[in-house]
Amino acid sequence: MDLSAFHFLRPWCLLGVALAIALWVAGRAQRGAAGRDSGIAPELLPYLTLHTAGSRGPRPLDLAALLLALGSVAAAGPAWQRDEPDFLDNVAPLVVAVDLSRTMEATDVPPSRLEAAKRTVRDLAARRAGAKTGLIVYAGGSHLVLPPTDDQDLLDLFVQALSTDLIDRDGRDVAGAIDLASQVLAAERAGGTLLLMTDGAPAPDPVRERAQAARNLQILIMAVGGGEAQGGMDVPALRELARAADAPLGSLTATPDDLDWITLHAQQHFESVQDAAAGPPRWKDAGYWLCWPLALLALLALRRGWRVTWQACLVAGVFAFAAPQEVRAGRLADAFLTPDQQGRLAFERGDFSAAAGHFHDPYWKGRAAYAAGDYAAALAAFSRLASPEAYFYIGNTQVRQHRYDAALAAYDRALALKPGWQPAVVNRGIVTRLLAAMSQEQQGDQSEPPDRTVADKTAQAGQLAQVRVQQAASEDIWLRNLSLSPARFLRGKFAVQDAGERP
Template structure:
C-alpha cells in the first residue's frame, strides 16, 4: 500500500497527548524501583552500596514496557492516522437517477413500434430492473411538469406508475423542460446529493431554450437526453389504436425534430443519445450517471479521509495477549472501575452476554435490522426512532404507532401517516402528512403520500355516497294461514357490492390524471 507522506495527518490529533506520558512511564517505574534513592534519606549515602545487595535483573521486558507500548499504539490508533481520501461504499453503487418522460401527443407516433411512448416505457422497465438497489424518481411532463414518484429504491412500485403513463394524463400542450429542471432541482435539494436527470423525449420547444442554461447554474444536476423516434416521424394513434385525423382529414403525424433536440442538448450542455434495440442506450445512461455522481462527490470529499487507525488494533490485541504472563501483575484498578461503570449503564433485557460486552444495544439492533431480523431489531433498539422504524418494517404497527407518537420529527409524522393509511384512517393520515410538511417543507415522499391519502379518502367517500341503499332480503308470507308457501324475494345485492368495489378502486392512471389536473389548475405548484 503506497502512502503519500504529503497527505499524512491525524483526524483526532489530541489523542497524541498521551505519547509523552507513555514515554515517561518506564522512567517513572524505574525511578520507583530504585531502592538506593528511597533509603538515601535514612542511611548515609556512602554506606548504601555496601549495605544493599541488588541482584541483576535477568528480564529485560517488564509489564510496564507493554503498558507503554499499548499506550503508544492506542493513542496513535485513536488519533486516526490517515493519508488517503475515503470513497464511501455508496459511491461505488449506481448514482441516483431522475427520469422525466415526455407525455405530449407526439409520443404516440408509431415510427417506433408499437409507439414511441410504449417503447420508452419498455426501455424504462429494463433500466430500473438493472438498477435494483439504486434510487430512481419519475417525472411526467408536457406543457407542465409533475412529480409522479419521488426517489425510491422499489423497482416494482416505480414500474407500476411507469406502465400507467399515457399521453392523455396532462391536458396542457407543449414540452416544458424548464419546469422539469425545477422539479429535479427540488428533489435533489431534498436528497442532498448530486444526481442525473434523464429526459426521454422526441422533441423540444426551441422558443424556451434561452433560459434553460441559467436554471443549471451552480447546480449538482446533470442532464442526459434520450431521443425517441425516427427522423421521418410517424402516425399518431388514438386510445383505440386508430390513426388520429387532423382538421384536413389526414392522419396526424408525430414530429421528430432532431435539430431541436441538438439545440436543447447544446443549451443544457447535455449528452444526446437515442433509443436503441439493444442495451447500449442503458449502458450509456448508467455510465454518465455514475461518472457525474463520482466526480461531484469527489469535489465534496475534502474532509472525508480514510481512518487507518483500526489496523493498529491487531498489534494492540497481540500485545494485550502477551501481557498475560505468569508472575506479572499490574494495578488495573482504574481500568476495572471504568469497565464496571460502563457495565452499570441501564439497558433493556439482555440478549447475549458476549455481544452485550462488545456491542451496544443500538449496534446489535442495527445489525439485526440490516440482516432483516426485524422483530429482533425492534426489541434490541434503544434509540426511539430506530426502534419505531424497525417495528414499522416488522409490521408491528401497534408498537410503531406508540413509538412514533412520542417523536416530534418530520420522519415520525411521515411514518404515522403511513400507518394510518394502512388502517384506513385517512383523516389522521392527512393530518400527520401535513404536520410533516410543516416541519420539513421539502419532503417529496410526504407530499406524494398526502396526495394519495386525499385521493383515497375522496374515493372512499364517493363510494359510500354512490352505494345504493338496499334493504335486507324480505320474506313475504300468504295472508291466509295454511295456504301457499313462503317465498323469498331476492334483491340486486350482488350487483351493488360489485359496483361499490369498482367505485372504491382507483387505478394509478386515474389517480395521476386527477393529480396533474389539480396541479395545473393550481399553477403546477408542487
C-alpha cells in the same frame, strides 16, 4: 489498496519510530559494553555465561522498542480509503421527465416509445431502492406528477397512468421541466439529476438559459426511438439540445446498461456536490488494525522470563479461527453492542426483518418493520409514540393497508404537532386527491344502484360516496378504480394548470 493514496493522517507521530530505534540501539550498545567491561576475554565469554530461563529470545528492550514503533505507526493514522458515510450509496436524488408528445406513440421501440420509457422508469426505481425518485411529464407544458419519493409502489402507480393524451397542449417544454426539477430538488439540498426521456427537442436557446441558471442540477438526456425514419425522431436536434444543456446524451437500449449509465452519472454528480459542500476529503483511519499485533506483543511481554511460546500461540490461533463464525459474531455483538445498535447495523445492511427483531426503540422498530413489509408490527410500534414522525409513518402504514381515512387522520395529527411539515402535507394531499378521484370514478362508472349510501367525510366534507355492501365485490371495484383514477386525476390537474397559464 490504492498505494497512490496511501498517507498518514498524523505524520508527526512517526517520530516515535525514530525514538524506538534510538532506544533499541542504545540498549544493545549498553549491553555489549557491559560484557566487554567484565574483564573476561571475549573468546571465553560465551562459554562462561550461564543462560537461565528467559535469557534467550526477545528481550524486554526488544519488545518495548517494537511496541513503541508499532504504536507510533498506529497513532500516525495510516489511510488510503475515503471516509464516506454508508448512506451516500445509491441515494442520489433523481427526477425523471417523460416526454408525452404524440411522437412517443411510435412503435419502433416495442411496444411503443412511451411504454419503453415507463418500463425504464420502473426498473430505475427498483435499481435505486432507498433513493428518492421524482416524476415530471411535459409536452406543450410541463407538470410535476410526483415529488422525489422512495416509495416505489406510489411511483409505479402514477407511471402506469402516463399516456400521451394527459396534456392537451402540443410542444416540448424542456425549459419548464428544468425549472420544475430545480424547484423540487432544491428542497433536497443535495446534488440532484434531471433525466429527460424524449424523442425530440425544442429550440436550444431557452434550454441553455434555464440549464445555466439551475444550480447543482445535472441534466441527462435519454433518446427514446430507433432513428429518424419512424415517428419523427430528430437526432441532430437532440444533439443540439445536449450541447445547449451541457448534458450527456444516451440512447435507450432496453438493457441494464441504461440503468448503469443513469445511476453512475447521478451518483458521481451527487458525490461531487457533497464533497464540494463538505470541504477537504476525509479519510478512514486504518491505524486501529494495528491494535491486534500491539495487544499480542503486550501479552507476550507479560510472560515470565520473556520467552515466546510459539506452540501455545499457534494452538490458540487455531482454536480462535476454528470457532463457528455465526456463534462468535453473536457473542461479540451481545458483549459489545446494545440491541438497538445491533438493530441499526442490520438496518443499514438492509436486513430489515432482523433489525425489527433487535430494536427496542419503538420508532426504529417501526421503521424496520415498515421497510420489511410487516405493516401490522410497524403500526403497533408507531402507535406507542406521540411524535409527528410517528404519526407520519402511521399514515404511511395505513396507506399500505388501504385504510385511507385512518391515514388522513394520522397525517392531520402529525401536522397538528408540526404545522406545515412538508412530507406530511405532500402525502396527505396525494391521499386526498386519490380518494376524490376514486369517488368520482365510482359515481361515474357504477351501472348498478348501490345497496346503500355512506357519507365519506374524510375524503371530502359533505360529499357522498357510493359503496357496495358486499366486501369482496367492493374491494375488487375499488382496486380497479385505483388503477384508473390516477390517469383521470392527472388529466384534470394538468388541464387546470394549463388553463391557468394562458393569458
